[in-house]
Amino acid sequence: MKKVFIALLSLLLVSCSTLPPKNPENICSIFEQNTDWYFAAKDAKEKWGVPIHVPMSMMYQESSFKHDATPPMDYFLGFIPIGRVSSAYGYSQAKTMTWEDYMRETDNSGADRDDFDDAIDFMGWFIYKSQKINKTSKWDAYNQYLNYHEGWGGFKRKSYHKKKWLMAVAKKVDSRARRYSAQLKKCEESLGKGWWSRLFS
Template sequence: MSIKHIFIIFTLFSLVSCSTLPPKNPENICSIFEQNTDWYFAAKKAKDKWGVPIHVPMSMMYQESSFKHDAIPPMDYFLGFIPIGRVSSAYGYSQAKTMTWNDYMRETGNNGADRDDFDDAMDFMGWFIYKSQKLNKTSKWDAYNQYLNYHEGWGGFKRKSYYKKKWLMAVSRKVEKRAKRYSAQLKKCEASFTQGWWSRLFSS
């Protein structure tokens, strides 16, 4: 094995070890997956398992955490200055709440899943989107209504609680627009990720 190939392998493992870093260009899904190629395979795995198009959970995750593995909600304050804890138990890439995350682990058998692990977070979102279709007949391709399900919960979506939250509907439109942009971008670059990565490394 040549020094060049050893260097390439070393670089590859260095990039994987840094995969918790937020994407430098989160507005472009091709750039996201070029920076963290293992994220593409995690998203593809969720697509194959749950039938969820990659651009939908990715656009939702960007909205929830900006792809920060340790994202947490803001602190809540009593009287405006006394900290009394976080506004919710949401955490990680998907901003999943503790109770919902526990439901996911119990239903899927993915015990030990971590909210700050991209693979687990993506599988969680695939599961949630899949269940939104089952419970509320929301298409897996409908990023707008899938995000409303995600934010309000299946019961809240069914009760149409979002009608009282114009700000949330506006955010859901942003997620929808981002999903459409991600979808168009991915069509132009996905073939480069579906090729054997090992053969790409040593093709030169």
Template sequence: MNQKKLKKIQQLSLIVVATAAISGCATAPPASPDNICHIFEEKEDWYHAAADVRDKWGVPIHVPMAMMYQESSFKHDALPPRDYLLGFIPWGRVSSAYGYSQAKTMTWEDYQRETGNGWASRSDFEDAIDFMGWFITKTYTINGVSKWDAYGQYLNYHEGWGGYQRKSYLQKPWLVRTSKIVKQRSLRYAAQLKTCEEDFQHGWLWNLFFG
């Protein structure tokens, strides 16, 4: 192999490695998920997607973000636990939930049909948080739970609208505890966002010259 061909192969290899690294950074969970300001500093496009959901659905940013943290820890390819036959034979997953929002397949398809967003992907943050905005809005319409009530919203998200109406969560003390954790995280996110949201609203060009 001559030097010219070898150089081209090396250049191509570097491009492949760089592309993979960029892709990995884009989908990696935020380094500081307990602070919403740090999340949006690292992934500013997430702020704009969340703000679009707020404007479109009337859903405050801190509620779906707190719910998403609980559901997937912001992992784009998150999957539910495995199911086991006879207690030890791997047998698929406990549900069809997938992605940032852990939306189940049937519910995701309802979202796609109702919104006309047929190309939406559960592993895309923008689509996933829009799905959550849609779900939170339907929860408000169907069960009268405020869009600002992370506790009640998470119970609906986990149990479904019918399950919430039947109060199935009362048989699941762990779920009630988890929903309270989601509520506390949402309130913490809300307080944090008040201290930094103006920076994200201005955008990078403003911050470059005036930040």
């Protein structure tokens, strides 16, 4: 009984943790370490029709799953800090203006960018909107990431054509999404049982 209690306590502590996943290359490991993340991602899937592996791959690229991730500092004359290069923040690296649009459109005024549940829902919303605005498939991680980075207007103008580095990054996101998808198929049934069922299985 003592071992069960310790295991239960450990699971509760892990689920509340904001530490980045120990093995971010494996989506099963990510969700096993942060059990509540899987259910938040599943909720976003059901709400926005977005496959879990796409926003998770994009989030890894944007913040490495760090809840308080920020862009690098900008410097005047190369050494005087004048602020961040953008207002992006949190798991999703959402910019302030876009986050405010999300809160207004979804009536989620209490959403926080450093909260995983809100961040994954935001990304589901953005991917859903990219499909509506630019006809980009929700399953197309490559072009969804380009929408995410350039904005819907920039994607429509194909601004990414001038950024070979960005297209290379989008290919990485797409490759990771495909890998995540294959991995998730092997563990999703187990994850769906929840930590309580798996604890006693």
